[in-house]
Amino acid sequence: MSPAAWKLVGVLLLVLATTGGTWKVQDWRYGKQLAEQAGLHKDDLREISNAAAAQVRADQDKRLALEQRLSASDQTHHEALTNAQKDQDRLRDRLATSDLRLSVLLDAADPASGCSVPAGTGAGGVVHGGTRARLDPAHAQRVVAITDAGDEGLIALAACQSYVRELTR
Template sequence: MTPWRWVGLVAVVAIACFSTWKVDAWRYGKQLADLNATHRLALADIATAATEASEKARQDEWNRQRTIDQVRADAIHQKQKDDALAAEQRADNDSLRDQTRQLLADKSVLNARLAQRGKTINDLVDLLAELRSEADGYAGELAAALAASRRAGFSCERSYDALTAYSR
């Protein structure tokens, strides 16, 4: 073979190798561009999912806080009702004590009237009146304590239920 044929053959092989290399580079570049596009879409999907999860968590927290605030408002309202009832019971107790004192003050007048009829009032009336007055006072205090305990228990229970409802 002549040297020009060798040069031509080498040139054809070199052009074929260069062409193959360029076609492969172009294919890999296209594959790389496709992978970059897929990666960007995946990152966008992850960012969207993170934003949605964050918004859902924020909404859940807002709902929990709103529920707890409602429980707190209900407890305050119930306390006001219980306090009004306790004040009414204290007023009734004070009225009853005043009536008891009036009866004890009128006891001497009644004793004189009954003595004219041959009857007497003994100290048992004094004891019973005082015991009843003290019992009414203690009952009012116990009712107020029971109402406060009941109100606190219901508030605690509603708060717990509100928090566990969102975690299910």
């Protein structure tokens, strides 16, 4: 081989060695950048995960607080319903034993009430004046049953309204 060919081979080897070294350096730099990006990505994922976990805890706390408020409200309405039922039972018992008598005011100007019913209660009464008629105990029981159903309905309505208020709060 001629000295020019040897020079050419030497230059080619030098170029190859330099290029290979450059590629190696670029590979190291690229690897370092990838490692930095992976670390940043890990940090971002950790922050996102922590934020999501905090949100879940906050939502669970809100739900628990709502459940406790609804439970307290439910107990309150249950007690009100129970008390109303006990009051209605006592009233029915008093009506059944004739301990209490229901009466109604009559309209004296009404021509249909042409019967002459004596005026209301005596000295111990609370109604002043007006003509009153006593209800038959069976009719009084029906009136009490109707008012009992109305009371239960009103208590149930109040319970539903407070439930909706709690949910929309």
